[in-house]
Amino acid sequence: MRLMAFDYGTKRIGIAVTDPMQIIATALTTVHPDKIWEFLEDYFKxxxxxxxxxxxxxxxxxxxxxxxxxxxxxxxxxxxxxPLIPIIEIDERFTSKMAAAVIAQSCKKKNKRQEKGIVDTISATLILQTYMETKAF
Incomplete structure (x- = not known):
């Protein structure tokens, strides 16, 4: 089974997941908060x-x-x-700055709106990786 991470914001929610073996964290998507429940329902199908x-x-x-x-x-x-899926909270203080640095280093040119969505999904991925690293010890 997968792990799923959220970088919650009032405008966008960045989502990342692991592979079923829980080895690799991958950016999944960005969803507007009004659409998150519909998205999750579809995902869990x-x-x-x-x-x-x-x-x-x-x-x-x-x-x-x-x-x-x-x-x-x-x-x-x-x-x-x-109710059957536990929720783990991870400190996310620096994930947005780290995500912006990753984007800057990758030299991808996107418009500002897309870039903000990318920051959110990368932030969710960093949150997930942090959890996976702490879980490994």
Whole structure:
């Protein structure tokens, strides 16, 4: 079964998944928050997910950031909709900056809207990789 990670935002949710053997994390897509439940319903018609990994935005002192309230609501609905799938929260403080650096290094030219979506999916992938690395120890 796969692991699925979310980089939640009020405008976009970046989504990443592992392969079924949980070896490689891959960017999947970006979905508008209004469409996430429909997307997940369709995804689960063909794929199984063992664990949800949710990026948790923290401030530098480790306390919740202002946007954490939105993620809390998303996490509650995930738990209610998919009660058998555990949710793991991972510190996501630096994932957007790291994702932007990856894009800059790849020299891909995209318009700003596409670039923001790419940042979200790469951020979700970094969140997932972080979880996989901590799980390995």
């Amino acid at each position: 063909t794929e199984q997910v063992e664990t949800f990994v949710l990026g948790k935005p923290l401030q530098m002192d480790g306390t919740n950031s202002e946007s954490a309230i939105h993620i809390l609501g998303f996490a509650r609905r995930l738990k209610k909709t998919y």
